[in-house]
Amino acid sequence: xxxxxxxxxxxxxxxxxxxxxxxxxxxxxxxxxxxxxxxxxxxxxxxxxxxxxxxxxxxxxxxxxxxxxxxxxxxxxxxxxxxxxxxxxxxxxxxxxxxxxxxxxxxxxxxxxxxxxxxxxxxxxxxxxxxxxxxxxxxxxxxxxxxxxxxxxxxxxxxxxxxxxxxxxxxxxxxxxxxxxxxxxxxxxxxxxxxxxxxxxxxxxxxxxxxxxxxxxxxxxxxxxxxxxxxxxxxxxxxxxxxxxxxxxxxxxxxxxxxxxxxxxxxxxxxxxxxxxxxxxxxxxxxxxxxxxxxxxxxxxxxxxxxxxxxxxxxxxxxxxxxxxxxxxxxxxxxxxxxxxxxxxxxxxxxxxxxxxxxxxxxxxxxxxxxxxxxxxxxxxxxxxxxxxxxxxxxxxxxxxxxxxxxxxxxxxxxxxxxxxxxxxxxxxxxxxxxxxxxxxxxxxxxxxxxxxxxxx
Ligand SMILES: [Fe+2]
Numbered sequence: 001x002x003x004x005x006x007x008x009x010x011x012x013x014x015x016x017x018x019x020x021x022x023x024x025x026x027x028x029x030x031x032x033x034x035x036x037x038x039x040x041x042x043x044x045x046x047x048x049x050x051x052x053x054x055x056x057x058x059x060x061x062x063x064x065x066x067x068x069x070x071x072x073x074x075x076x077x078x079x080x081x082x083x084x085x086x087x088x089x090x091x092x093x094x095x096x097x098x099x100x101x102x103x104x105x106x107x108x109x110x111x112x113x114x115x116x117x118x119x120x121x122x123x124x125x126x127x128x129x130x131x132x133x134x135x136x137x138x139x140x141x142x143x144x145x146x147x148x149x150x151x152x153x154x155x156x157x158x159x160x161x162x163x164x165x166x167x168x169x170x171x172x173x174x175x176x177x178x179x180x181x182x183x184x185x186x187x188x189x190x191x192x193x194x195x196x197x198x199x200x201x202x203x204x205x206x207x208x209x210x211x212x213x214x215x216x217x218x219x220x221x222x223x224x225x226x227x228x229x230x231x232x233x234x235x236x237x238x239x240x241x242x243x244x245x246x247x248x249x250x251x252x253x254x255x256x257x258x259x260x261x262x263x264x265x266x267x268x269x270x271x272x273x274x275x276x277x278x279x280x281x282x283x284x285x286x287x288x289x290x291x292x293x294x295x296x297x298x299x300x301x302x303x304x305x306x307x308x309x310x311x312x313x314x315x316x317x318x319x320x321x322x323x324x325x326x327x328x329x330x331x332x333x334x335x336x337x338x339x340x341x342x343x344x345x346x347x348x349x350x351x352x353x354x355x356x357x358x359x360x361x362x363x364x365x366x367x368x369x370x371x372x373x374x375x376x377x378x379x380x381x382x383x384x385x386x387x388x389x390x391x392x393x394x395x396x397x398x399x400x401x402x403x404x405x406x407x408x409x410x411x412x413x414x415x416x417x418x419x420x421x422x423x424x425x426x427x428x429x430x431x432x433x434x435x436x437x438x439x440x441x442x443x444x445x446x447x448x449x450x451x452x453x454x455x456x457x
Contacts, residue, residue: 032080
């Protein structure tokens with residue numbers, strides 16, 4: 001924890017230093033202290049503060065805002081040091097109003113100043129001229145500046161989250177960009193048009209035009225609300241399945257966690273890993289059917305007939321999941337999660353690489369959780385036993401290529417760490433959860449004003 005905090009501080013320091021260097025380069029190119037530039041910088045800074053005040057809640061407690069609209073408009077109208085200073089002051093004021101702590105505030109100031117400075121430098125390097133009332137020139141330079149602003153901002157915010165939460169940067173980057181990217185692209189002409197209206201009609205009218213522009217906020221907000229709703233519905237569904245089976249509480253969540261580690265070991269891409277984790281979360285969704293309820297509640301051994309009924313859960317789960325257009329890509333993974341490499345599995349008795357690739361990952365993660373969990377009839381198995389079981393089943397139940405990669409010294413420890421965390425006794429794990437929750441809040445807060453567009457943690 002102390003180590004993580006120190007690394008976070010170093011990173012914040014590096015961002016602030018980079019911001020100072022970038023601002024110095026902007027100052028060398030253009031100060032922008034003439035009356036027109038100062039006026040534009042001032043007007044857009046005020047709108048930026050307004051955008052911060054209108055921040056809205058996004059998934060997992062973080063906040064989003066659309067201050068990138070006025071800030072990037074300012075870059076188009078007056079690309080010089082005055083804009084870097086006004087943006088920094090606007091963010092500082094917003095930080096004070098929102099009473100954030102010093103480290104978070106410093107990070108926000110640093111990353112905004114760095115993003116805007118880099119955007120200005122790119123704009124100027126590509127021959128961009130301050131926008132004027134005559135024509136819409138420098139469009140390419142502005143699009144490139146806009147892209148650099150988002151790139152610097154997203155990388156900074158994702159990196160601080162990755163450092164604070166010990167996650168992989170690629171995964172955090174994906175979470176922070178994939179769903180809002182389309183809105184960012186739509187926003188480019190809107191912001192550029194807004195800057196043009198400012199140049200053509202002057203500050204008073206541009207404030208009037210800012211009102212519909214703030215409608216963009218609504219799009220972003222709705223986008224995040226839908227995403228949150230999806231996530232929550234998924235959690236409810238998983239909780240409903242597990243409520244039927246008293247011995248597997250939290251099983252699906254743990255399988256989703258382990259499958260990420262297995263897939264990472266096998267070198268799957270970030271996007272595939274996220275979809276695979278959703279498939280793992282839903283792998284036993286078929287058990288929600290009424291016919292499984294008495295069997296799942298039965299304390300003793302299952303009869304042959306009961307076992308035969310239970311074996312239909314993977315196919316039933318696949319049918320259920322297939323009813324949602326959001327989960328079409330997960331159907332085969334769920335249907336095949338009890339297939340075995342040697343063909344002895346079910347429901348289709350597929351052999352080797354005829355088994356859907358994602359099913360092979362889930363099968364391993366599913367078994368790992370079964371072995372690592374204490375059951376009424378036995379204790380949880382040790383890492384050594386789990387490891388030797390995976391080795392033994394490689395080529396029988398499991399895909400040998402995946403097993404080799406998972407058992408490799410560079411990936412296996414991650415699995416042991418995850419198992420150990422999940423095996424913590426209830427009271428201890430509650431304490432650990434609180435710590436994690438606290439860290440999560442800190443990161444959510446950190447993130448809340450640094451990212452001009454909303455992101456999820
Ligand atoms: Fe299953």
